[in-house]
Amino acid sequence: MSAARDDLPAVSRRRVRLALRAARERSGLSQAEVAKKLGWSLSKVQRIELGEVAVSPIDLRALIVDVYGLTDVERIAELTEEARIARRERYWTAPEHRDHLTPGLIQLLQFELAATSICEFQSTLVPGHLQTQEFAEATLGWYGLELTDEQRRVRRDVRLARRERVIERDGAPEYRLLFDESALWRIIGDMATTADQFEDLAEAATRPNVHLRVLPMDRGALMGMFGVFSVLRLGPDRDDAVVYRESYLRDALTEDVSEVLYHIDIFERFWQQALDEHASRALVLARVYDIRARIARDNDHGTNHGKEQDTRG
Structure with missing residues (x-):
């Protein structure tokens, strides 16, 4: 077994939520303003940033590209892959x-x-x-x-x-x-x-x-x-x-x-x-x-x- 695993859903979810929160804070937008721009509920934005739910790759791109204006292609691809891993929780964990x-x-x-x-x-x-x-x-x-x-x-x-x-x-x-x-x-x-x-x-x-x-x-x-x-x-x-x-x-x-x-x-x-x-x-x-x-x-x-x-x- 390797020293660390890069395909751990809980770890990926944490990386995504921290990256999204940091991007929002850099943008100067409040959670309510982000929710309004995307037509989401405020609770959805809050739960994503708290790590209570895993964000879908589609919603992730809407946040980082459309709202936060991220243009770094490699960083977008990295976060998108992390979002995919985070959503594998049920399949990663033994029944x-x-x-x-x-x-x-x-x-x-x-x-x-x-x-x-x-x-x-x-x-x-x-x-x-x-x-x-x-x-x-x-x-x-x-x-x-x-x-x-x-x-x-x-x-x-x-x-x-x-x-x-x-x-x-x-x-x-x-x-x-x-x-x-x-x-x-x-x-x-x-x-x-x-x-x-x-x-x-x-x-x-x-x-x-x-x-x-x-x-x-x-x-x-x-x-x-x-x-x-x-x-x-x-x-x-x-x-x-x-x-x-x-x-x-x-x-x-x-x-x-x-x-x-x-x-x-x-x-x-x-x-x-x-x-x-x-x-x-x-x-x-x-x-x-x-x-x-x-x-x-x-x-x-x-x-x-x-x-x-x-x-x-």
């Missing part, structure tokens, strides 16, 4: 993904392929794309009747596939994970599942594109209030990024510049307050050893208790 994944997650899967870097904060558990199969099944089991067996299966398969897409593929983006220390003290599934997961996380942190920092509990209380989020950088400009937020069964992806910059600033602030990468990995491994020691003690206690019972019998 089971459309049926069982949220719109936000479907978009995230596309932006992950185009990202140059990903910054993620996790306050509760190891991120989905770094979860082992047993850990993923344990976390998805929390949802009980809120997810069907088929929905859980699809989400589990997507989580496991995202590891290659986000972390391990050639040309994978730089990935920075800010991990709250409190998450190290949660037992997910059972102690063996949790120990295996943390050991796997420590191993993933040795990859050259992966940077793990643990935010100590005495520094992370305020950060925890922001909830789980990821910032995906798509280009060299600071605001050329999107933010993905997730909470229980709800999620959302936003391109709003103020939200993007806000989350970048928050992440950078607490990234500097976290333990360095060497100390963070050591802390994760120490937790692995602690859990495995508890398992060994429990097993030894159970064995000795059985022997005592046999002796008494």
